[in-house]
Amino acid sequence: MFVLPPRAPSPAEPPADAERRRRHRRWLAWSAAASALLVLLSNVAAYAADRFGQVARVDTLHRACQAAYTAEAARTLHVEQLPTTLGAPFIDVSGGGDARFRVYSAPPGPLRSMTFDCSRTAGGVVTGRLAYGMTSRSEVPQPVAAYRDWLPDGTVVVVARLRDPHVEVQMTVTGGALKYSRHDDLVVLWGERSALTTAKLTADGATLDLARDDLTVTATYQEEEFAAYCQRHLDRQPALSGATLRTTASYGNSEVVRVYRSAHGFALCSWAARSGDPAKGISYRSPVLDLSSADGTGVGMTLSSSWPGGGSWIVGPVPAHTERVAVVGSDGTVVQAQLGDGVYVAQGVDFDKATKIVITTATTVYTLADAEFTQRPR
Structure with missing residues (x-):
């Protein structure tokens, strides 16, 4: 039988060296914690700055949309019948980067109902288009009525209004991609012009061919x-x-x-x-x-x-x-x-x-x- 000899005891460490090692470990731990805190604070600051920038851009966009609406309303023959200010947007769609598309709407009432859409291209160009609405939802002649917007960046938007806000909506498209967004009785389809050459929108048994049918037109000349x-x-x-x-x-x-x-x-x-x-x-x-x-x-x-x-x-x-x-x-x-x-x-x-x-x-x-x-x- 082979028996390992007992391990020889380690020589005693001088107290001064042990204290230095303890101080070094504490310094490393403090340094790591400080670094983690700095990273956290940096991330918080970056997030806050990004959120502040987003809020500032949103406020700037709303002001630009209001200016565009005021200008478009003034060009109509019904400015005295239209609201003077925009409320909150009903639909707000991001197109990537700074590109956005918003839809504002004023319901039937003492003033003429209207829909106003406002777009900002990735390059920062803001434009808007005004469309008149019905005096009541029941007056919509078809289950779905829509108009087209030709945007400055080459894309096209279709804004549709449903007679029944609870009806199911179906979209068919065989070429290209379309962004889809819906709020209550408003529907937005947004994409490249090529995508609309095959797109159709169906609601409550009625189908709109978005490339070939005569849709309603905006009060804004396009x-x-x-x-x-x-x-x-x-x-x-x-x-x-x-x-x-x-x-x-x-x-x-x-x-x-x-x-x-x-x-x-x-x-x-x-x-x-x-x-x-x-x-x-x-x-x-x-x-x-x-x-x-x-x-x-x-x-x-x-x-x-x-x-x-x-x-x-x-x-x-x-x-x-x-x-x-x-x-x-x-x-x-x-x-x-x-x-x-x-x-x-x-x-x-x-x-x-x-x-x-x-x-x-x-x-x-x-x-x-x-x-x-x-x-x-x-």
Whole structure:
């Protein structure tokens, strides 16, 4: 049997060395605790700074949204019927980074109901769009009504309002991704424009094709939405196949027209905000869009649009090398038309009572008067 010898006792440690080791261990422990405390305080300070920055950015965004709302309300013909200030947003969606999209809403009441959405791009650009609402939820004609927003960063938002705030909502999209947010009877879909080419929204048996259906329009004029409306309706007219935009004209903040021409026809597409007539119970809940067209491009053909209390427009084709077009009203007022590529457009005369249209080219003067069309050498 092999037996290990007993371990020899360690020599006694001098008291001074033992005390130094104890002091060193205490110093290491204190140093570690101090370091941990410093890290904690640093994290708390960073969190507080981040939260303060978020609050400051939110407050700044709200002020910018309020300024945008004030400006948009002033452009409408119903500013006296709209709330003056925004409350808290109903929906607040983050698009990543500083990009945000907010929806504010004022319910029906003594003032006109409205929805106002406000967006901030990642680059800090803040814009807003105002839409009128119904006087009561029961007046919503369909289970779901929606409008589109074309945002400055290239994305598109659809803001939908449900007749029944408790109904189930289904979204189908086969290309791209859409952010989805809902609060009560408001629904927001936000994403790249390509995602909306296949997106559909269904509520209570009603389905909206968000790319092809005519949705409601905002009181805020949106060029892209107006152009998309015009193109959808042009595509339904065989004579306007291949029609292209020839000129655009506007009247203040209340009216915009686009004139198109193809090889076989021309069209007048109009966007008009209307003030309504309270005495007759007429109240426009959104701008009025319309497209009228004519088959043929003969010189002397015309299309006109006129609204009570609003402006009047007249358009028509012109031959090559046209230098000017004058429209003469029944009171003798002469309006010089705006020329486009193969068309003219004029505004400002009551065209139902226009007495003469004179088209002057480099070689010929064409005159349309009293339903008779003549031409003579210049």
